[in-house]
Amino acid sequence: MSKYMREAQRICLEEVYTTKQPHTEAHHWQPKCLGGTDYKSNIFHISTENHFKVHLALYYHFKEVCDEYTMGKMASACWMMSGVSKRVMCTTEEYVEIRREHKISAAKEMSKTMKGMMPAKDKGGNIVHINTNDPRVFSGELKHHSVGMSTYWNPDSNEKVYCIIEDKPEGWIGTEPGYGVGNKNNNVYDLSIDKILEMSLVVILKHGRIRKPGIIRQLIIDEYDIKIPSDGLGYRVKEPKKYLIKWLENLTGWKYEPYFRSTEQREKISKTLKEKNVKN
Structure with missing residues (x-):
């Protein structure tokens, strides 16, 4: 022994x-x-x-x-x-x-x-490790033994619930003040895509052409002094370029080349944003 x-x-x-x-x-x-x-x-x-x-x-x-x-x-x-x-x-x-x-x-x-393997539950309730290419996985006979779970927070009542992601209560969010996206005063930012794209646009205008979404994310963190968890604002900032073109076309009403390749383009967008802020 x-x-x-x-x-x-x-x-x-x-x-x-x-x-x-x-x-x-x-x-x-x-x-x-x-x-x-x-x-x-x-x-x-x-x-x-x-x-x-x-x-x-x-x-x-x-x-x-x-x-x-x-x-x-x-x-x-x-x-x-x-x-x-x-x-x-x-x-x-x-x-x-x-x-x-x-x-x-x-x-x-x-x-x-676990490389190439997944835990699954058989008909007898036993947990087994099988290859992800196993025919029983593709047929649906064997499925992953656990379902996606997460904690959600009600911003109105401060209640919390731990449930299957698909059963998320309407209006509940996965971010709580002080633990999610916020500034030093723990104010939760608006997580709408428009707000995120506006943040992305500001840092792109300031720093010029940026190829990597990860750099945009870090620049937003530095610019706005906020925390970005992976399950909050992070996943929306990860690839802002895919929404950016349509958003700016709706905002300005004219076509443009993505990534702001010229100084003239950046100046036009900056001017449009300033006018929009003055009106608001």
């Missing part, structure tokens, strides 16, 4: 006999992905923190004694234990730091393990 297996065994047995936890999780001593059962003799009820530590110990144990396929399964199990989705948060500083460090170090291992 390796030192890692002994450590996993010690944690399970000590907690069972000495610890009373308000919340426990069922740990399968013989992993289900390696043929373990749901019989009581194969299950230990341990805390969230110790559940992670046991999986970490088993990960290193199987890394020494298993083939690449089995190792991939254990890496996946340990990776899932590193997350906090729907889990009871533990505030123990040591545990939080260990989990954070492991999640970073395990990322490369998971990348190799």
Whole structure:
């Protein structure tokens, strides 16, 4: 028995006999992905923190004694234990730091393990890893085992809800003051496409021709002193050029070449924007 297996065994047995936890999780001593059962003799009820530590110990144990396929399964199990989705948060500083460090170090291992693979749920409810080109994926027989979830916020009532993305309540947004798009006073910016394009236009006029959307995004951050999360303003700024031509044609009423190739063009657009602001 390796030192890692002994450590996993010690944690399970000590907690069972000495610890009373308000919340426990069922740990399968013989992993289900390696043929373990749901019989009581194969299950230990341990805390969230110790559940992670046991999986970490088993990960290193199987890394020494298993083939690449089995190792991939254990890496996946340990990776899932590193997350906090729907889990009871533990505030123990040591545990939080260990989990954070492991999640970073395990990322490369998971990348190799899951390349070309996806987790799916079969008819019996078991989670299996299959190739994304498997005929059962294309036929719809096997689908990804989880659905897209997100947290939404009601700007009127300050309520929050965690739900399937497709079930997002009407009028709710994924940005909350102080955590999403805002300035130093935490004022949430209008996320309409017109506002985003106007920001894009200002930085393009100021800095000239810009080829990469990522640079436009960074210039907007610097210009307006705002935060742009990946799920907020970011995805709309990512490719503003695809909306920019039509927006400017509607605004100015004349055709132009994209990316403002001449000084004359930039001056005309600047003049039109100033006149528009004066009227407003």
